Amino acid sequence: MKRYFPILNWLPNYKKSYLSGDISAGITVGIMLIPQGMAYAMIAGLPPVFGLYAALIPQVIYAIMGTSRQLAIGPVAMDSLLIASGLGALAITGINEYISMAIFLALFIGVIQVLLGFLKMGFLVNFLSKPVISGFTSAAALIIGISQLKHLLGITVTSNKTLQIFQQTFNQLDAINPMALLVGLSGIGMMLLVKRIHSQIPAAIVVVILGIALAYFTPITNYGLKLVGKIPEGLPAFKIPDIPWTSLGELFTLALAMSLIAFMEVVSIGKALEEKLKSNNINANQELIALGTGNILGSFFQCYPTTAGFSRTAVNFQAGAKTGVAAFISAALVALTLLFLTPVFYYLPNAILASIIMLAIRSLIDLKYPKELYKNQKDEFLLLMATFFITLFVGIQEGIILGVLFSLLLMVYRTSKPHMAVLGQIKGTTYFKNINRFATDIIDRKDILVVRFDAQLFFGNKDYFYKQLKRHIKAKGYDLKTIIINAEAINYIDSSAIYILKFLILELRQRELTLMIAAATGPTRDILFKTGVVDLLGQENLFVRVVEAVEYVDGVHPRTEIEDRVSRQKY
Known part of the structure; x- marks a missing residue:
């Protein structure tokens, strides 16, 4: 039980000294969540109240099941944008169907995350390389900002595509609402000023209060300034999500992409916190289960997909959060807002959000x-920029999918042409180093070629290995008698590469050249024995170190019993 419910580990050991920090952090994040949640719901194309709904159940579930005690779960800008982009591409009629699809998406994503967690597929996040994440995140951030131009300028924009947003905005320059622009820019200026005065002051809630007061006590609404309007009172009701059977195929790609991106955000933020706390508590697979369970249960209470928020987590940590109790307090504050304060938000200008x-x-x-x-x-850098521009100008899903594909192609390219070094013995030592790095200190041997291949040997690079080795053999000239492969960096050899090795041994033998293998690791040596390479090579041509192979060739140091036994050790 403790494995799946980490709260059972920390709650019985809860200390009174934690309480003040948890209360402070819980109230601060809760205050921060209210305007943020409503704003992020707008990004997703949902009524603002759904941002408050999403700030309830998921963060409580994560506090119970998550392995980090400081992560702040709830609605985030990235997921909200993905929802708007993904659902905007579907043929949806009416806001009610759109809301229904967004809530079902939380259920769908949650199921995928829980399945991945139980199948121990947390390693999949490793395929999201940092350049891809950086390019995608920066482009998505710009798209989020661009998507809010309509609220800042008081115009109507129907597209989620960057170029189309710019086009529609340009066509409506004469329809810009000066009051909306003034209120929006004033909101930005006020928040910057508040943060400059004191970084711990919740600038967003200050601006929200001022915006509401301005709309309530002055006649600015007479100038066409749009307000949030009526927000339903009360907590979200229990409701089983409607399953859009005809759209499951179209939603699967979006749900899978969002599952991995949300998980990536949780793990990356969690790991960053671990470095500050000098701890190692994050369990990737349990994080998937916790996040997925929160999305599943949240979908039954009208929540759209959630994950960890960068800014809220930082505030939670800085405000002194020690355990998940802070999340319970944040959720309670949002619940009180839904129960008693929703009429106040009627007067909140969209430009402020x-x-x-x-x-x-x-x-x-x-x-x-x-x-x-x-x-x-x-x-x-090219990978980052490609991901950035594809995300910005083609689409959100296309950006992340093609970014991952390009990063995998780059990895395949690198492994297909890994580094191969020609080694030489440094004078007065037993070290064998790259002749290009230690040219003046190397003993020049025309009769011996020592090479090091810095990668596993498999079907993707076997031909490159063969051609490079033949090139170095040719460069040595007719005095060459022995080729020694330093195999310390070769951690695996597949069947295709085994075929090349056997072919190479026979080819060199016809030319009266001897091939030796030195410094092979245990697993690699096991493969050489099992596949018959050693039988063809000859066990006398296996060595523990390169220097032993060279001394054996020179006849100055016959193999000792222990050297012979170690080099011939079978699997």
Whole structure:
């Protein structure tokens, strides 16, 4: 039980000293969640109240089942944008069907996450490389900001595509509402000022209060300023999500992508917290189960998909959260708002929510990392930029899917042409190092070629290995007698590569050249024995170290009994 419900580990050991930090963090995050949740629901194309619904059940479930005690779960900008993009591409008629689909998506995503967790598929997040994540996140942040232009400018935009949003906005420049623009820009300016005064002040809630007061006590609504309007009172009712059987196939790709992205956010934020706390509590598979369970149960209470929020988690940690009790307090604060304060939010201008969103996306845009890649790793920089532009101008799902595909192709390309070094013995030592790095210190041997192949040997690089080795053999000239393969970096050899090795042994033998293998690890040596390579090579040509092979060739150091036994050790 403790494995699936980590609360059973920390709650019995709860200390009174934790309470003040948990209360402070819970209230702070709860206050932060109210305007953020409503704003993120707008990004998703949902009525603002659904952002408050999503801030209830999922974070309580995570506090019970999650392995991090400080993560803040709830609605986030990224998932909200993915929902708007994914559902916007479907043929949906009416807001009620749209809401129903968004709630079902939470159920669908939750089921996928729980299945992945029980199948121990947490390692899948490793396929989301940092350049892909950075490019995708930065582009998504820009799309989020661009999508809020309609609320900031007081115009009507019907598309979720970047270029179409710009086009529709440009066509309506004469219809911009000056009051909406003034209120939105004032909201951004006010939040920047509040943060400058004191970073711990909840700037978003200050701006929300001022916006509501402005709309209630002044006649600015007479100038066409749009308000949030009536928000249903009370907690979300229990309701079994409707299953859109005809759209399951179209929703699967979106649900799978969102499942992995949400999981990636949870793990990356959790790992960052672990570094600060000097702990190692995050269990990737249990995180999937906790996140998925929260989405499943949340869908029965009208929640749309949720995950960990970067900014809220940082605030939760900085405010002193020690355990999941902080999440219970945050959820309670949101629940009280739904029960008693929803009439107040009737007067909240949409432009204020847009200003909150536009300021929040600043932390998602990373300019430093692309600059580092451009200086040091051009191929990964191109991967980042490709993901960025595809996400920005083609689509959200296309960006993440093609980004992952490109990163896998880059990995395949690298493994198909790994580094192969020609080694030489450094004078006065037993070290064998790359001759290009230690050219002036290397003993020049025309009769011996030592090479090191820095990768596993498999079907994808066997031909490259063969061609490179033949090139180095040719470069040595006619004095060459022995080729030694330093196999310390070869951790696996597949059947295709075994065929090449056998062919190479026979080919070199016809040319009266001897092939030796040194420094092979245990698993690699096992493969050489099992596949018959050693029988063809000759056990006398297996060595523990390169220097032993060279000394054996020179006849200055015959093999000792222990060297012979270690080099011939079978699986």
